[in-house]
Amino acid sequence: MHDMRIIPGHVVLDVLRRRGAGIVDLVADTYLLHGRKETINPDSYFLRFPDNELNRIIALPSALLDENPVSGIKWIASYPGNVRDGLPRASAVIILNDARTGFPTACIEGSQISALRTAASAVLGADRLRAPDRPYRSIGVIGAGIIARNILETYKLHSGTVDEVLVHDLDEASRHSLSAFVRDTLEMPSRTVDTIAEVFAADLVVLATSAGKPYIEDRSLLRPGQVVLNISLRDLSPEIILDNWNIVDDVQHCLKANTSPHLAAQKAGNHDFVAGTIADLLLGRIEPDRSKASIFSPFGLGVLDLALARVVLAESDWYSGTLTVADFFPELRRWESVA
Numbered sequence: 001m002h003d004m005r006i007i008p009g010h011v012v013l014d015v016l017r018r019r020g021a022g023i024v025d026l027v028a029d030t031y032l033l034h035g036r037k038e039t040i041n042p043d044s045y046f047l048r049f050p051d052n053e054l055n056r057i058i059a060l061p062s063a064l065l066d067e068n069p070v071s072g073i074k075w076i077a078s079y080p081g082n083v084r085d086g087l088p089r090a091s092a093v094i095i096l097n098d099a100r101t102g103f104p105t106a107c108i109e110g111s112q113i114s115a116l117r118t119a120a121s122a123v124l125g126a127d128r129l130r131a132p133d134r135p136y137r138s139i140g141v142i143g144a145g146i147i148a149r150n151i152l153e154t155y156k157l158h159s160g161t162v163d164e165v166l167v168h169d170l171d172e173a174s175r176h177s178l179s180a181f182v183r184d185t186l187e188m189p190s191r192t193v194d195t196i197a198e199v200f201a202a203d204l205v206v207l208a209t210s211a212g213k214p215y216i217e218d219r220s221l222l223r224p225g226q227v228v229l230n231i232s233l234r235d236l237s238p239e240i241i242l243d244n245w246n247i248v249d250d251v252q253h254c255l256k257a258n259t260s261p262h263l264a265a266q267k268a269g270n271h272d273f274v275a276g277t278i279a280d281l282l283l284g285r286i287e288p289d290r291s292k293a294s295i296f297s298p299f300g301l302g303v304l305d306l307a308l309a310r311v312v313l314a315e316s317d318w319y320s321g322t323l324t325v326a327d328f329f330p331e332l333r334r335w336e337s338v339a
Helices: 009-019 022-035 080-085 111-129 146-159 172-184 238-243 260-268 278-282 302-318
Strands: 004-007 045-049 052-064 070-078 090-097 104-109 138-142 164-168 190-192 204-207 227-230 245-248 274-277 294-297 323-325
Touching: 004 302, 009 022, 009 104, 009 111, 009 302, 022 111, 022 146, 022 278, 022 302, 052 080, 052 302, 070 111, 070 302, 090 111, 090 302, 104 111, 104 302, 111 146, 111 227, 111 278, 111 294, 111 302, 138 146, 146 172, 146 204, 164 172, 172 190, 238 260, 238 294, 245 278, 274 278
Parallel strands: 004 104, 138 164, 138 204, 164 190, 204 227, 227 294, 245 274, 245 294
Antiparallel strands: 004 323, 045 052, 052 070, 070 090, 090 104
16 A cells, blocks of 8 residues: 555556557546546646746646546646757656555656557547548648657558658658658658748648747638647747637636636637637537638546556556565654554
8 A cells, every 4th residue: 555656657557558449438438537527627827938048847636436436746847948859858757656555656757658648638629620531641740850750650550541741840850750760660651841831731731849939820721621730839920819719628727827828818808709618519519610620629637548557557466576665664653653
């Protein structure tokens, strides 16, 4: 009960890869749980540094209140400068707490969970926003990093192939690396493109950058029936948001921190442009307006990280490399018995 499990990244990745496309279903179930208010998902907390505005570390506390309750927190660092040194931009750990005692029970490598839950959320949105009689023929990607790689990998696993993947990134090495991964590993045709307009020629557009403020302002880029996954949240101008049909994962969470939907709400003076949440879409309460582009802006809920982490903890016993620290907590009795 009072042992601490340390679960490294290779175990996390193997457990979740064995789940395959089932991760998308797990994320869908968690969104529905959140929609039923059987979760706790308070605001994220940002640690920022005055000498470098790009770097930040974010705390995402949350709890699942279903038949197997658990609480915990993801502590994820985003340092965009790491890319210049060939390092991943993000690194993370997740701490799980016992629902009855509050004692921490596991420390789990979190970057794989964060990337895969983001990818599963994106693919779920793409799947449910697609017109039933209109399969995606092409995918355009802006931001050729680990998140984009995971989204494309999860898409291939869950939804199959497309005719072409278009990749754009300001970093030439990154865009060529992702394009090569799509061709050689995912076995889908892919090429790099030099302009944002070329990306938006695709049926499905994935925005996965580290942009801090909107830079996509041409409202003519989007067209009716197109689907845009606004994963990085700050690429699109508020005018583009207001022009099109929008869903989010959680209205309260997404309309803050100067995300594109937050800027749109400030400009409009309301959030009437948000049709609803992904849970509403899953339950059939709302339907996309095909006369506009559909934009899915998921802020990234901590409960998704928690749901995947709970699965990893439950299945980690079978793997070497997982460390159990016995008696991690030095004092387990408030008072010794008095003779």
